[in-house]
Amino acid sequence: MAHQRRSFALTLILLQAMGAACSHTQEGAGGKSPAATNEVPRIAFNSLAADLALPLFWVEDKNTNGAVDPDEVNSFWGLKESAENTWVKDGTFTPSFQEAYAKIIERYKTPVIPVGDASEAKRRALVLEELHQGRQTIVQTDFSKSSAEDKEIVRHIFEAAVAIERIYAKQTGVADLKQKIPADDTASQMLFFRNQNPWCHAPKTEKNPDCNAIPGHPQRVSGLYPVDLQLKDPKFCATLEARKNADQLMNPFVAVVTGKDGNLSAKPYSEAFKDDMILVSNALKAAAGAIKSSEEQPFKTYLLAAAQSFLDNNWQPADEAWSKMNTQNSKWFLRVGADETYGDPCSRKAGFHVSFALINKASLAWQKKLDPLKSDMEKAYADVAGKPYKAKPVSFHLPDFIDIVLNAGDDRAPSGATIGQSLPNWGPVANEGRGRTVAMINFYKDADSRADAIKQAQSVFCSETMSQWVENDEAGLLDTLLHEASHNLGPSHEYRVKGKTDDQIFGGPTAAMLEELKAQTGSLFFAEWLLKRKLLDKNLVEQSHRSFATWAFGHIAAGMYDVQGKPKPYSQLAAIQIGFLMKEKAAVWYKDKLAANGQDKGCMTIDVTRFATVVPKLAKITVGLKARGDTKLAAQLKSDFIDSKTAKDFQAIIADRWLRAPKASFIYSAKL
Secondary structure, eight states: OOOOOOOOOOOSSBOOOOOSSSSHHHHHHHHOSSSOOOOSSSHHHHHHHHHOOOOOEEOOOOTTTSSSOGGEEOOSSSSSSOOOOEEEEEEOOOHHHHHHHHHHHHHHSSSSOOOOOOHHHHHHHHHHHHTTTTTEEEEEEEEESSOOHHHHHHHHHHHHHHHHHHHHHHHTTTTTTTTGOOOOOOOHHHHHHSSSSSSSSSSTTTTTTTTSSTTTTTOOOOOOOHHHHHHTTTTTTHHHTTTTTTHHHHHEEEEEEEOOTTTTEEEHHOOOHHHHHHHHHHHHHHHHHHHHOOGGGGHHHHHHHHHHHHHHOOOOOHHHHHHHTTTOOOOOEEEEEEETTTTSTTSOOOOEEEEEEEEETTHHHHHHHHHGGHHHHHHHHHHHHHHTOOOOOOOOOOOOEEEEEEEEEETTOSSSSEEEEOOOOSHHHHTTTOEEEEOOOOOSOOOOHHHHHHHHHHBBBOOOOTTTTTOOHHHHHHHHHHHHTTEHHHTTTTBBBOOOOOOHHHHHHHHHHHHHHHHHHHHHHHHHHHHHOOOSSSHHHHHHHHHHHHHHHHHHHSSBTTSOOBBBBHHHHHHHHHHOOOOOOOEEEEEEEETTSSEEEEEEOOOOHHHHHHHHHHHHHHHHHHHHHHHHHHHHHHIIIIIIIHHHHHHEEEEETTTTTTEEEEEEEOOO
């Protein structure tokens, strides 16, 4: 989920006030709108603005007049040196907008023809194909009426995020590559920003070696391991894990470096990225210093603890302070540090990220309902896991609902977004079940995403299932909520079998997938478990199961492995679960029936009434194999549901239909 070093002035990090609201007619409140702003449809406008690397976004056609109006556009963070909204002033479009719009019209009327020799023209054409598989989707937060304290907090967190993105670029080995993009190649500039590297990530282009933002196709190497080791040894991860000092080298919070004597050693993140770590620390201290109100003291405590962690690489105090924040004692959510390992080639090193949000109080009702049941849920998962696993005391926080303000670093994915997360992954807070779990609830709420979701579902489901498929935010939220809660239940990341963790037993990439499989199985399992206890509405549970199916199709469509052959955790777990449901006839593919769209031959029905008996079987397998460290069963699941010809043929059908719609690529805007 990379940029060169940038020096944003604080006043330019966030969007400035857009000025007085203008009317929806051609006569704006502050003057005339441009006479010809209806020449490019909104969807094409935003796609072309991305091709041109313009931080410009037409949010919606509020007055449905087919023309872009001053109160309908916004800028966004991260693409350019300044995120200031230079497009509108006093309710009127500025010369900057006029110039940008002229470029968009020109590109709309005369599509670009890639320039250069055959190789370069091919590369540029592939870059455009990569971009067009995504659709920019803006997440906006308005702080213009917030207190001076809140505005200062936001400014400093965004300042920290700039440095976090530089650190993440160094971790992923791309910090010095952006300067190699041709100056006239705006599409490649946009690709580099969106993907945080020069390589293609969209399903149709990620495995094409010619798809790259940089001529010459630079080799992909991590910034966390010696380059020569990576180039000489394609199995360097296994080589490192077999060394006597593997525990030190593969610690999540160190870089592996080669010393003067040629020996490998571990270099703490605080030393490996010292300058930017200090900048992040200072920004967090400044945010803490802005807090004067007594009600935000827990947040202030976390900011100061995290600031110190960036200096000494000791993340436990920050985790402790973070775990004490909740919906009752702060309106803010912030996680800043190094956590997830998905971006690491060995799935062992924690990537730096910022997840900044406002608490949504809607979670309180769910927490009140589920909090008394946590121990019972742990016992239920222990029962299906079987020996040698034993139920443990659990005290984790049930998911808080949050409205994301900004994702940066490892959290800013090329497409899609994390919609739920349980952290930390290591240390006493994680091992003792005291971590925090969140569900991000303000993604995919825009009209474009909703329209695409319906079309995608209609292309895969048969009419009888589609007639029961309802776009239900609460159903999707229930699926996310139970998934994240389940990360804290059953055999967790540091659970050991005969003294070995899941990373050591299964290998990092497979262990990561199995943990996500356990959690998503928990979502299905506990929905039925709660329904049986009459704590959930039957219709809501059934809608949640259908919501899960569409979520799974989206990940299956993305492919099972990345370009380096590394497993994609969510794609693989989705394939296993859908494959198992099909095996047990809870999902049935009718190859000769028309899908609900009346066009595609072959469709699926979902029999949600069978989930009550089928899902416990799935849970017994997926949780049990983690409990026993059963590598043979894990390999069998992959063989049957991921790598078999039957599985691959089904995956190809889903990909063909699902990928007709571009996937949301989220951009962020905060108005002060």
